[in-house]
Amino acid sequence: MSALDVKALSIFIKSSVTQDMIHKLVVATLQVLPCEQDTKVATITGANGKVRSLPSLMTFLTKLVRYTNVYAGTLMATLVYLNRLKNRLPKNAQGLPCTRHRILLSCLILSSKFHNDCSPKNIHWAKYTDGLFSVQDINLMERQLSFLLNWDLKVTNEQMVDQLDSFLQPIKEDLINxxxxxxxxxxxxxxxxxxxxxxxxxxxxxxxxxSPSITRSSSNSSTLSLHYRNPSTSSNESFSDSxxxxxxxxxxxxxxxxxxxxxxxxxxxxxxxxxxxxxxxxxxxxxxxxxxxxx
Structure with a gap:
């Protein structure tokens, strides 16, 4: 990793969250594992026991970003967790329609808690889901993800640069220019x-x-010289050296x-x-x- 990559990454993590970042996270979540597809609208039993329609991943993540005001670096670090989880899951793994929402939410929670000194509590995360998940659900999915990741939550600069190449390239071009x-x-x-x-x-x-040079010349010298004459003497007579x-x-x-x-x-x-x-x-x-x- 070059110094240009490090500088571009430091600029990126201080930027605001954009819709392109959310779209990239949704695509990465969809690629973690296949889930059951219903012909009808997917539903889920909410924290209050009522059956609710399951929102799309794009809507779900957009609301979380708006509620939490998360940093771009914290949000995009979940890409590393998603890719790490994808490599650890069995190839024949399959989830429910809400499994991807759980994965995305638990990755964001772990990234927020690991990379920030002050992070929302699980009771707050439950409110951010608009009652879609309870505090008990969030506690469970956080423990399960930590176990699947083997408690390895460290994210290096090299991993971030590898996952964010499409976002860092324009920044590097601007730095070069x-x-x-x-x-x-x-x-x-x-x-x-x-x-x-x-x-x-x-x-x-x-x-x-x-600049004219002032020199003394003898009567036989042809060099131009400037003399200041005494009015009492004749005009043709010059002063002697003495x-x-x-x-x-x-x-x-x-x-x-x-x-x-x-x-x-x-x-x-x-x-x-x-x-x-x-x-x-x-x-x-x-x-x-x-x-x-x-x-």
Whole structure:
């Protein structure tokens, strides 16, 4: 049994009881053993001694589910008991018209008592049958089923997964699809992050190439240099190395800190603006792709 089966089973047992679950239990009960078939409507003597018509298994189980508000896990665990009972009964076993009702009810009672800390008492189960069975009947059928099952009431996850494959398959498909969507989103986020890092690196390189470098050059050097001249000197005369340089206050701060001067602009950098627009477009495309996948 895989981890996917366990997760799907944990989701299933917390779900609400559906009509498909009740139908599957009725079919499994009909396959336990053959019963006598009357040409007329089957009858049974109720707890009050009056003869009553025997309801169908579907109606009988639907009322029990409504009265008890049983959990899906507790209800569907009876499938394991029904299959276990079928394998233990003799091949030539045959029951009365009400035998299947007794089997289904006793399996549900044992499952409820074994898997829940708080379970209805037999006197309550007798009321849930609308007087079809008395408390003495329920006590007897509970002891008989426990004896036939050899008091083995344990239900494993493997047995539940084997019996509930048709119900677990859609849940597993949803889990797989959800995992694919998460993986796709993570991949998109990683690509966006890598793309943003590349853009930032390109911006840094462009910024370094665009920044002017301040160097001192001799009279014979052809390298472009920036000089700040003293107004008292002639326009063609540059300061010597020993002459103090006159710098703006902002450039003196950069010079004292060993940093290259940069131009301060009040306008928004067009490269940063373009990066923000591309990021917004990427997020919009990712949301559209996620919406299309969920549909």
């Amino acid at each position: 959800s995992a694919k969507v998460r993986k796709f989103l993570q991949k998109q986020q990683l690509q966006q992050k890598q793309k943003l890092q590349q853009q930032q690196q390109q911006q840094q390189q462009q910024h370094l190439h665009a 002459s103090p340089e006159i710098m703006p206050v902002s450039q003196k701060v950069y010079h004292s800190q060993g940093m290259a001067p940069t131009l301060v602009q009040n306008q928004i950098d067009p490269v940063i603006e373009m990066t923000a627009l591309k990021e917004e477009q990427g997020l919009s495309q990712m949301i559209q792709q996620l919406t299309a996948v969920r549909r």
